[in-house]
Amino acid sequence: METPEAESYFRDLYELGFDPSIPLEEKITQAISVGRDRLSVQYGVLSYTGEGEYEVIGSTIESGDYAAGTVYDVDTTWCRHVIDSQEILAVADAGDSQYRDDIAREETNLQCYIGAPILVDGEVYGTLCYSGNEPREAPFTDDEKRFVRLLSRWIGYELEREKHYATLDAQNERLDEFAGVLTHDLRNPLTAARGYTELVSERVADDDAEHLKTALASLDRMETLITETLALARDGADVGERDAVQLGTVAESAWATVQPEGTLVVESDREISADRTRLQQLFENLFATPTNTVVIL
Template sequence: MTTPDTTDYFRDLYELGADPSIPLDEKIAQAIEVGRDRLDVQYGVLSYTGNGEYEIIDSTITSGEFEAGTTHDLETTWCRHVVEDDEPLAISDAGESEYSTDIAREATGLQCYIGAPIVVDGETYGTLCYSGEQPREEPFGEDERRFVRLLSRWIGYELEREHHHRTLDAQNERLDEFAGVLAHDLRNPLTSARGYVELAAETASEPESEYLETALDSLDRMEQLVAETLSLAREGEDVGQRERVELGAVSRQAWGTVEPANATLVVETDRTLTADRSRLQQLFENLFRNVEEHCGEDVTVTVRGTEDGFIVADDGPGLPEEIAASLFGGELEPNRLGLGLLIIERVVSGHGWEGRVEVDDGTTFVVSGISDGAPAVQPREA
């Protein structure tokens, strides 16, 4: 048997993980074959033992009792030692070892074996093992043992990542379903209710007309909550195509959408930055709605570009201290923030920016970590 250079083992491991386009099942099949060839043994097997049995997930044995898809009694296999001890096991000649009378020797007919546990999310998933029906001429060396350990860890990592991707896909499907319910099952009755209330308001007299106006305001608020929840469910922290935008132009457009009657916008200094324009406008819209709903009358909102970001400040009463402290990494439960503030957080983190809130004679939202763009400048007079 020709012993490969130590670097060959680790080159094989690197090459297996280097191509992300190869499907996981193909990567695992290649890994098993590479291990078998490097170790110069007959068989390579990946097993699942999480349910107490020995289920062969993939194998170089293409037919017969131990081919992929078959299930066996774990207690009659060499792999039971690996699972029980949660440690690798190497036996070059079973007949000349402490395992000479082990049940696995007769039950499987395997006289040499090397295996290691596969761990996924902190739990033993199964084993990766290599074996043969004849004793091995040379004992398994330390490099070979290390190679099997590293290969089993790599397979465990790939299985774990695949599991997380499937879980995330399932969560996204549920979010899409939830967004669909909001878009259809809630908006339709809201539209109907608004229509009937408006119809009743046309012929109502005081004080009933005032009550109906209050009902319309409540329906507007419900529609806004539906829109914000829908946006959060569908977009989360996702940031789409980024482009060069002017801070002043985006903030003024958002102001025109919200049109808070109780406040005045001042763009003190402008700057250019690279951002998802739609998500950035969404951030400003939610900031301005917060001013409209919570800051009282005669409020001034100031937008100011800075060297590494921008500031949005108002001279209103200020956010409650516990809400301000909970934003951008605080400990308060998200449902205490309100959807608008939660969306602001998601837009900032989705861009990879940093945010903080200062409360002192008003509320100041500071967004930083934006290294690109032109320096802040005074806006030209309209």
């Protein structure tokens, strides 16, 4: 059965994690402060150690040593034990523990410490730790250890999600740039082809002009595909609004555009809900594959 103290810890975590209106940086700042207050210690620090140094990312210390933005040799910190083991470390009284001669006690003058690793994508990002210049009167309880562990996991999850969103945004930006360049490079020769085809169609006999009209229709279709490809790249995979379309009618329209060798047989038709343009493009891709007969059932 959970103690009232444990229930209050978990309520703190719930309130931090499920308020979408709070920006991530502010959430982390609140988390560090809440942990310090709940544990009744002097300091709360979030560190980044991915580059081999101990960089303070967030801190309840406003200025001086271990304020946000300061950097230290990780080998002189208590957190190095957490990084190496990837486990929580709790020391209520450093002078009365196996860590009495630890370099971190001498370098930091911290006499009590509890810290847990922050993992992002399975790798150690850094640590979340709480500490004080005086020993604690009582050891850290199991509830307090669980609270710090869960708090560190929550921060790791939030950092991981932020990282993934940033990566996705960068990928979308590159895709958008690529799509713009690609469509520009495709439209230039397409415009030239349309212009010359129109010019020639005005100077040939009617029978030949009909063939050129078919070519112009195909060029118009290419222009539509380029525009839709650009929209898809920029807007994502959403197919947009769907309409009721006749499957056979769309197939026949695609067949007329591609004009492949062979025979199209529509044995039965049906109405479906689809994006007509993209459905026709699907059929065109299918019909462009060499075959003798395509049957739409």
